[in-house]
Amino acid sequence: MVQTPSNPAQSTNRIGLTLADYKGAPSTLCDGCGHDAITSQIIKAFYELGIEPHQVAKLSGIGCSSKTPAYFLNRAHGFNSVHGRMPSVATGANMANKDLLLIGVSGDGDTASIGLGQFCHLVRRNLPMIYIVENNGVYGLTKGQFSATADIGSKAKGGKLNEYQPIDLCGLAIELGCGFVGRSFAGDPKQLMALLKAAASHKGTAVLDVISPCVTFNNHEGSTKSYKYAKEMETPLHELGYIPFYEQITVDYDPGSVQDVELHDGSHLRLKKLGKEYDPRNREMAMSTMLKAAEEKQFLTGLLFIDEKKPDFVNMMDLIEEPLSSLPESRTRPSKEALDKIMAELM
Amino acid sequence: MLYLSAFHHSRCYTLVRIALKQGIPIVKTLAADSVQKTEQGRVVNDFSIQVATVNGSGSQSSNNVLMRTIFQMGIPVSGKNLFPSNIAGLPTWFTIRVNKDGYIARKAETNILVAMNPQTAFEDVKALKPGAICISPVELKLNEVRSDIKHYQVPFTELAAKATETIKLRKLLTNMIYVGVVAELLNLDEKEIEKAVAGQFPGKAKVVPLNVNAINIGREWTRENLKKDDPYFIERMDKTAGKIIIDGNAAAALGSLFAGVTVVAWYPITPSSSLCETLIDYLHEYRVDENGKNTFAVVQAEDELAAVGMALGAGWAGARSMTSTSGPGISLMAEFVGFGYFTEIPTVIFDVQRVGPSTGMPTRTSQADLFSTYMLSHGDTKHIVLLPGSVAECFEFAGAAFDLAERFQTPVFVLTDLDLGMNNWMSDPFAYPTKPLDRGKVLNAEQLDKVGEFARYKDVDGDGIPYRTLPGTNHHLAPYFVRGSGHTEKATYTEKPEDYKNLMDRLERKFQTARKFVPQPEVHTEPKAKVGIIAFGSTHFAVYESRDQLKAANIPTSYYRVRALPFTEDLRKFVEAHDRVYVVEQNRDAQLRDLITLELPDMATKLHSIRHYTGLPVDAQFVTDEILKQEKK
Ligand SMILES: Cc1ncc(C[n+]2csc(CCOP(=O)(O)OP(=O)(O)O)c2C)c(N)n1
Ligand code: SF4
Numbered sequence: 001m002v003q004t005p006s007n008p009a010q011s012t013n014r015i016g017l018t019l020a021d022y023k024g025a026p027s028t029l030c031d032g033c034g035h036d037a038i039t040s041q042i043i044k045a046f047y048e049l050g051i052e053p054h055q056v057a058k059l060s061g062i063g064c065s066s067k068t069p070a071y072f073l074n075r076a077h078g079f080n081s082v083h084g085r086m087p088s089v090a091t092g093a094n095m096a097n098k099d100l101l102l103i104g105v106s107g108d109g110d111t112a113s114i115g116l117g118q119f120c121h122l123v124r125r126n127l128p129m130i131y132i133v134e135n136n137g138v139y140g141l142t143k144g145q146f147s148a149t150a151d152i153g154s155k156a157k158g159g160k161l162n163e164y165q166p167i168d169l170c171g172l173a174i175e176l177g178c179g180f181v182g183r184s185f186a187g188d189p190k191q192l193m194a195l196l197k198a199a200a201s202h203k204g205t206a207v208l209d210v211i212s213p214c215v216t217f218n219n220h221e222g223s224t225k226s227y228k229y230a231k232e233m234e235t236p237l238h239e240l241g242y243i244p245f246y247e248q249i250t251v252d253y254d255p256g257s258v259q260d261v262e263l264h265d266g267s268h269l270r271l272k273k274l275g276k277e278y279d280p281r282n283r284e285m286a287m288s289t290m291l292k293a294a295e296e297k298q299f300l301t302g303l304l305f306i307d308e309k310k311p312d313f314v315n316m317m318d319l320i321e322e323p324l325s326s327l328p329e330s331r332t333r334p335s336k337e338a339l340d341k342i343m344a345e346l347m
Numbered sequence: 348m349l350y351l352s353a354f355h356h357s358r359c360y361t362l363v364r365i366a367l368k369q370g371i372p373i374v375k376t377l378a379a380d381s382v383q384k385t386e387q388g389r390v391v392n393d394f395s396i397q398v399a400t401v402n403g404s405g406s407q408s409s410n411n412v413l414m415r416t417i418f419q420m421g422i423p424v425s426g427k428n429l430f431p432s433n434i435a436g437l438p439t440w441f442t443i444r445v446n447k448d449g450y451i452a453r454k455a456e457t458n459i460l461v462a463m464n465p466q467t468a469f470e471d472v473k474a475l476k477p478g479a480i481c482i483s484p485v486e487l488k489l490n491e492v493r494s495d496i497k498h499y500q501v502p503f504t505e506l507a508a509k510a511t512e513t514i515k516l517r518k519l520l521t522n523m524i525y526v527g528v529v530a531e532l533l534n535l536d537e538k539e540i541e542k543a544v545a546g547q548f549p550g551k552a553k554v555v556p557l558n559v560n561a562i563n564i565g566r567e568w569t570r571e572n573l574k575k576d577d578p579y580f581i582e583r584m585d586k587t588a589g590k591i592i593i594d595g596n597a598a599a600a601l602g603s604l605f606a607g608v609t610v611v612a613w614y615p616i617t618p619s620s621s622l623c624e625t626l627i628d629y630l631h632e633y634r635v636d637e638n639g640k641n642t643f644a645v646v647q648a649e650d651e652l653a654a655v656g657m658a659l660g661a662g663w664a665g666a667r668s669m670t671s672t673s674g675p676g677i678s679l680m681a682e683f684v685g686f687g688y689f690t691e692i693p694t695v696i697f698d699v700q701r702v703g704p705s706t707g708m709p710t711r712t713s714q715a716d717l718f719s720t721y722m723l724s725h726g727d728t729k730h731i732v733l734l735p736g737s738v739a740e741c742f743e744f745a746g747a748a749f750d751l752a753e754r755f756q757t758p759v760f761v762l763t764d765l766d767l768g769m770n771n772w773m774s775d776p777f778a779y780p781t782k783p784l785d786r787g788k789v790l791n792a793e794q795l796d797k798v799g800e801f802a803r804y805k806d807v808d809g810d811g812i813p814y815r816t817l818p819g820t821n822h823h824l825a826p827y828f829v830r831g832s833g834h835t836e837k838a839t840y841t842e843k844p845e846d847y848k849n850l851m852d853r854l855e856r857k858f859q860t861a862r863k864f865v866p867q868p869e870v871h872t873e874p875k876a877k878v879g880i881i882a883f884g885s886t887h888f889a890v891y892e893s894r895d896q897l898k899a900a901n902i903p904t905s906y907y908r909v910r911a912l913p914f915t916e917d918l919r920k921f922v923e924a925h926d927r928v929y930v931v932e933q934n935r936d937a938q939l940r941d942l943i944t945l946e947l948p949d950m951a952t953k954l955h956s957i958r959h960y961t962g963l964p965v966d967a968q969f970v971t972d973e974i975l976k977q978e979k980k
Contacts, residue, residue, distance in 0.1 A: 054825065055819060070828060074826070075823065077816075077828075078826070078829065079663065080829065080831065082683055087653075088655075088656025088660060089656050091660060092612065092661035096610055097665060097666075317644050319640060319641055320638075324666050325817060332609060333605055334604060334605060338633050346591035
């Protein structure tokens, strides 16, 4: 059965909710902050996908970026955790209720510094969640210190040069075996939207590293995470289109230039290749392409790597159908006979 | 002469010496007891055996067989393993206390030493009291070290060679040979030994006869070559029928299992690891459904920060969640725990205490995390802390902890220690919980419909405990935002002074409510006692025994065993009712005494401190001696 695709122009989506139902509290971030642009795309993506807000749990660490879950999906439960350690909270939530759709928003300070360990282990366990890093190369909330993703040679607002090698979270995620790694730019709503939707359909950890300029502390001359710099240096790997599973897939007659990636729920991510051959399923190619781009001081955007078949954390735990949180006592407390048997063994 | 030597090394000796010095009359029962014990030169069912071996030599099995056999013969026993922080090669001691009266605390004095470790043999023998016995390999020539003790020298190497041709097995079987020697000297029942061996190696049909044979080789050699010349004997009793032997970590694991735990996140650390390891085994046995699917989830986290984060995430999402750790892990959890307190998320944290700091003495026991758990984290935080004093309470309080965590929507600590957690204790079997699980104030969609309103942090019932909803609840009122920042009753952001103060006051109100719900203290009052003793946790059995010793020395005592923090209301009454109150604990800084002082500042001068902080479990004699010393002042 083919369903009609959702259309943002209509007043309700396929589950009868309006765009307003996906909004959050008014943002208290600086005007023009890249994080707000990402928030808008999250709202739209979830609306267009027709996701039940109550099934979503939005989580974050600490930082300006980590404040953003308050600004979308008011009708979802939210959790602003401690600095850098949202991944563990998300893991626990998933263990308790695997039916929750988890979306985590973190900053580059939150993820690449204090939270690097938890980030790595989240990826290693392939926890099913969308993990967005709003990457501005600085600590916003603590007023402009360099983060571990700041490029070598980039300048802080006060003129200080960063001398350290940046941590490339996408490279790291691929290295760790992440099954979905994308990079985008807050100023590219269309691409971001396609990636967000695909991430929501991916089973396993979907890492999205989104360059999100900090207009207050990192949008100046010499910054490599400013709007201007990002726009100039961005090289999209491909044009992305996302096709939900309930939408009919049309055939594209230009072989060699279009590649469909089928996600676990039957939806598709359509990659339209521009220029060179880029196969996002090829890990080696992903790594070498990224390294080359980094040398050329370009940043690649698009779907960098995908492996749709990896077993995720929930599979590996071999859980019952129902969420653990919903189990009644009769299914979690063993019988008196069980205790008697154990006691007899200890006598 | 015999009478004198037996009396000399009886555990009452120090007591009597002090009593004499102080002019305290020695009560008849004490002397009579000693005489009775040595009747016809026999000390029956009241002594301790210490086996000194090398870590990693596989002696644990033999020691268990020895202990189990005595237990099966109806005599109360307790086992304590004193081991180094090392996998193989360093000295380790296992002590079996045999006590007809059922005292199961550590006994400091050794009556029978099995000196198998050349590295420590010299020191071990030197530490014995005159009249003790020492079983050792001939080649160690320990008889040259001490002439005032009874030596039984055994050609272990030779006998092990007889037991097996395989060189690799010899080391292991040597251990079984000493079991045989001890068994013959103490007159242990052969059938019971065989049963204990079978129990030690379940499902290993080949191993059992091999070990039994080694035991018999030791036994026969002893029968033919040694002449028993010591007062120690085992005689059957009927005091252990229906009792179990278990360690506190396994007991806590069982408590968690029967509390219906669903999410476990942990990070290995001695002495807590076996808690989750045992729990995992039980979960796989008892919590897999008919389709082979798990009704639980376990993760070995990357560290304690993550472990407690996962436990909180799961608690928030509606699971009964837990983690277990020891002191160093507790400090890493500090930030998250404060967050959990402030955002009101249930979870259970077991702290099996050891000696700190970081590396500290990981295989030695301590009760020094009382402050750090009670007030863990920054800012104004305090937590419910449960203090089990026995393996039975490890089981019971694990269950209570989950109920309290969900009832009070807060992290709850269960504080045990290495002695309780890793050593073997005799106990009555655990009772199946009679109360249904208390899942606390959770509103589902239907209930939300009925109430028509919901404010996450509102004190609806006046007990300080708000209502919560779980993520995934399909109702427009259900969602709220968990945040460590200042929040209103509706969980929205605020930095208004009065909002923050109201929230802090409600949390305090909730904490006060907890006083009525936590396990109440165990109180024994002696009608005329002027002296009170307060203790908590694993010191219980030493205090229990010490009270008998003190009574025998004419100092009747009352006893108040704290079983949880916050304190319950009757604490004041107890302190008021006594002239002097001794607070017994295993830490340097008198943490419990200080907490009581904070609670009852006007009673401060009545509180005296008995502190034991060597890393070894406190023994009754120590408590008795200390109290007698201070009473004399
Ligand atoms: C344990 C701890 N250490 C330090 C801080 C202070 N802190 C708050 S936000 C932040 C950095 C946030 O940077 P980033 O994650 O890049 O987010 P942004 O604000 O740039 O969006 C720091 C260090 C904290 N909240 N907690
Ligand atoms: S400081 Fe930077 S990151 Fe923070 S809100 Fe302002 S612009 Fe955004």
